[in-house]
Amino acid sequence: MNKQDNNLMEKIVSLCKRRGFVFPSSEIYGGFAAVYDYGTYGVELANNIKDVWWKAMVQGNENIVGIDSSIFMHPKVWEASGHVGGFSDPLSECRKCHTRSRVDHILEEAGIFADEKMSEEKINKLLVDNKKKIKCPKCGKSDFAPAKSFNLLVKSNLGNFTGDWDKSPVYLRGETCQGIYINFKNVLDSSRVRVPFGIAQIGKAFRNEITARQFIFRKREFEQMEMQMFVRPDEEMKMYEEWKKRRWQYYIDLGIKEKNLKWHEHENLVFYAKAAWDIEYNFPFGFQELEGIHARGDYDLTQHTKCSGEDLSYRDPITNEKYIPHVVETSAGVDRTFLAVITEAYMEEKVDKEIRVVMKFPKNLAPIKVAVFPLLKNKPDLVKKAREVYDNLKGEFMCEFDDNGNIGKRYRRQDEIGTPFCLTIDFDSLDNGDVTVRDRDTMKQDRIKIEGLKDYLKEKLEK
Ligand code: GAP
Numbered sequence: 001m002n003k004q005d006n007n008l009m010e011k012i013v014s015l016c017k018r019r020g021f022v023f024p025s026s027e028i029y030g031g032f033a034a035v036y037d038y039g040t041y042g043v044e045l046a047n048n049i050k051d052v053w054w055k056a057m058v059q060g061n062e063n064i065v066g067i068d069s070s071i072f073m074h075p076k077v078w079e080a081s082g083h084v085g086g087f088s089d090p091l092s093e094c095r096k097c098h099t100r101s102r103v104d105h106i107l108e109e110a111g112i113f114a115d116e117k118m119s120e121e122k123i124n125k126l127l128v129d130n131k132k133k134i135k136c137p138k139c140g141k142s143d144f145a146p147a148k149s150f151n152l153l154v155k156s157n158l159g160n161f162t163g164d165w166d167k168s169p170v171y172l173r174g175e176t177c178q179g180i181y182i183n184f185k186n187v188l189d190s191s192r193v194r195v196p197f198g199i200a201q202i203g204k205a206f207r208n209e210i211t212a213r214q215f216i217f218r219k220r221e222f223e224q225m226e227m228q229m230f231v232r233p234d235e236e237m238k239m240y241e242e243w244k245k246r247r248w249q250y251y252i253d254l255g256i257k258e259k260n261l262k263w264h265e266h267e268n269l270v271f272y273a274k275a276a277w278d279i280e281y282n283f284p285f286g287f288q289e290l291e292g293i294h295a296r297g298d299y300d301l302t303q304h305t306k307c308s309g310e311d312l313s314y315r316d317p318i319t320n321e322k323y324i325p326h327v328v329e330t331s332a333g334v335d336r337t338f339l340a341v342i343t344e345a346y347m348e349e350k351v352d353k354e355i356r357v358v359m360k361f362p363k364n365l366a367p368i369k370v371a372v373f374p375l376l377k378n379k380p381d382l383v384k385k386a387r388e389v390y391d392n393l394k395g396e397f398m399c400e401f402d403d404n405g406n407i408g409k410r411y412r413r414q415d416e417i418g419t420p421f422c423l424t425i426d427f428d429s430l431d432n433g434d435v436t437v438r439d440r441d442t443m444k445q446d447r448i449k450i451e452g453l454k455d456y457l458k459e460k461l462e463k
Pocket of ligand 1: 209224335
């Protein structure tokens with residue numbers, strides 16, 4: 001799809017709603033900013049994305065194991081990690097309409113380089129120096145109050161029955177990797193891993209993002225796929241370079257065109273990082289972060305050792321050397337990968353003077369692999385045969401039975417949800433025991449014997 005299409009984002013948002021990929025949360029109550037729900041096909045796509053990542057990390061690497069830690073953790077975790085003190089974005093309020101904006105974003109929109117990790121002093125200087133150039137996104141005025149650091153952690157009252165919960169809040173996790181660090185010793189003691197080894201986790205994270213925009217790109221409740229590789233201190237940067245290469249290749253293997261990927265190095269590093277590069281994707285609104293790859297040194301394990309009193313060092317079983325392992329982190333977002341995959345797949349093609357919208361998902365990511373249609377819904381023999389075919393395939397592939405409307409309409413619907421193969425059972429099927437298989441991408445049709453369908457589809461779907 002042409003990324004210069006100014007309406008591409010609108011088209012994607014509309015298709016996601018119309019075809020059950022993504023719904024705004026609490027829509028019947030007017031929506032809830034920066035929170036979204038995945039619909040029937042969205043949940044399948046998101047699960048397939050998570051499955052590919054898990055296979056690339058845990059199944060494909062002998063020395064990477066998985067965990068699933070809780071969203072709630074002891075409040076001290078977030079003090080130790082530095083999030084209570086330093087996990088913030090610069091916020092400024094428009095003096096005219098009181099809209100709050102992220103200062104680095106409004107500066108960047110005016111063409112001024114800024115970054116959320118800049119000091120308060122530096123970003124305020126930019127705000128003052130460029131006073132006339134930057135405008136409030138709501139009222140268009142240029143009158144901003146000085147920027148303040150706004151902490152992104154989301155508080156809850158879990159386990160607090162006094163009503164005074166602001167004083168001792170329990171946080172919803174702001175990143176999943178803290179659940180990995182606090183389980184470092186448990187994993188080491190209970191599995192057979194030895195340094196260098198990784199722990200992977202997929203799960204929800206929560207942030208009080210100041211501005212809600214760009215659809216599912218910036219959510220307040222989102223999902224991360226994070227892997228922390230624990231390495232010898234002198235191996236950290238070598239391992240870091242290796243993971244940078246591997247993560248780039250991962251996106252190519254996922255079906256993302258290389259021209260739509262770009263590296264971005266962070267000059268102003270976040271409080272824990274020694275090196276930080278992002279892989280950016282060319283979203284409809286431009287290149288933006290898809291995944292962060294960070295060299296975190298011994299920061300996290302040292303902090304948790306200090307604050308918990310538990311020794312999180314590692315003793316090498318061969319050399320007997322004792323050290324705090326350093327961490328190489330790969331941190332990807334499910335939602336941003338979802339948006340990248342959707343953007344990449346969205347195609348408009350001219351067919352018989354009409355525009356066909358088709359989601360050309362890689363077959364392994366497609367929410368539905370096979371759709372089964374009886375040619376006519378009022379012919380019981382056709383419906384019975386089509387049901388038999390559907391029942392026979394559904395244990396093997398994610399299938400959908402559809403007898404609604406004419407075949408052309410059913411093809412259009414399946415194209416829009418990206419189903420690679422549509423099978424039609426017609427009158428010849430009853431006599432010859434075969435069906436028409438229509439290919440999503442070429443729209444070519446083949447006649448295939450019902451008894452050989454499973455093998456045929458398996459082979460085609462693995463390609
Ligand atoms: N543990 C490191 C960490 O959390 P990050 O750069 O803040 O680093 C990593 O986040 C990834 O999580 C991002 O590259 C992005 O894919 C995803 N992510 C972060 N904030 C997000 C948000 N508000 N909405 C959706 N995804 C987000």
